[in-house]
Amino acid sequence: MIVQLSNHKYETAKSILALQQQSYYTEAVLIDNFDIPALNESVEAIRSSKETFVGYFVEGELRALIAYEHQEKKLQITRLVVHPDFFRRGFASYLMKYLLNHHLDTLIYAHTSEKNQPAIDLYYSFGFVISRKFNLPDGHPMVVLERYSSYA
Template sequence: MITQLNHTDVSTAKSILHVQKPAYDIEAKRIQFDGIPALQDTAETIQKSKECFLGYTDSTSGRLAGVLAYDRTAKGTDITRLVVHPDFFRGGIASALLAHLLQLKESGPMITVSTGAKNAPAVRLYEKHHFTRTGDAEVAPGFFITHLQKALKSV
């Protein structure tokens, strides 16, 4: 089940962190870069975030299994994090969260996202959902991120 999360609640913030930390640890190894800013998050920084958070709760265990966070911008929506706890990898959770976001009326005309250029599973996920690569940027010596975007149909 996908719901809007109240990340300002300390218990919810800790649950988000419990999903995010192991997911980003694996990504950091995959892309050979441990400078992912979200690895430095604490429950307090999540509580203070201005992002909107969606959560996927596993119906069997009742655990928060995936999180998508986004910011609304003048041009639409910027996905700021999309993580799935490793216990739930390959279960379609990231796709479900992304599809949910794409259906929200307040998403605006354009959705953008950036991910590590070497994070092939993430790039494939966005391309599967018809995001288009708009370029790469070197954000640290020898480390590149890939920018992607998707124009949404007007309603």
């Protein structure tokens, strides 16, 4: 079941944090970079975030989520995480479809590591293209993927 999350509530923020730490730890191993800011985020940072969080629940447990910031006709995906036990089961795709169906006529973009091929492949499968490459201050290569969402 997909629902919007109330990240300002302590227990919800705690669940978001636990899920993203598990998911981003797996990503950190994959890309060989443990400087992912979300790994060191706090419950209070999530509670005060202005992002919109949408979660995917399985048997009452938060197993995946997508978060974004939306301004007029531009939307940035800020988080897309899946519990490692649920990788490759379509949860990220379900959340992407949800997002695309609810934000038509919008430029949607996301940043990810150039080394995170599973994430890049997911974005490609939804018609995203790499629009820019850049390096973080530590030299880690990143990409920006975007697509104009006129239909899902």
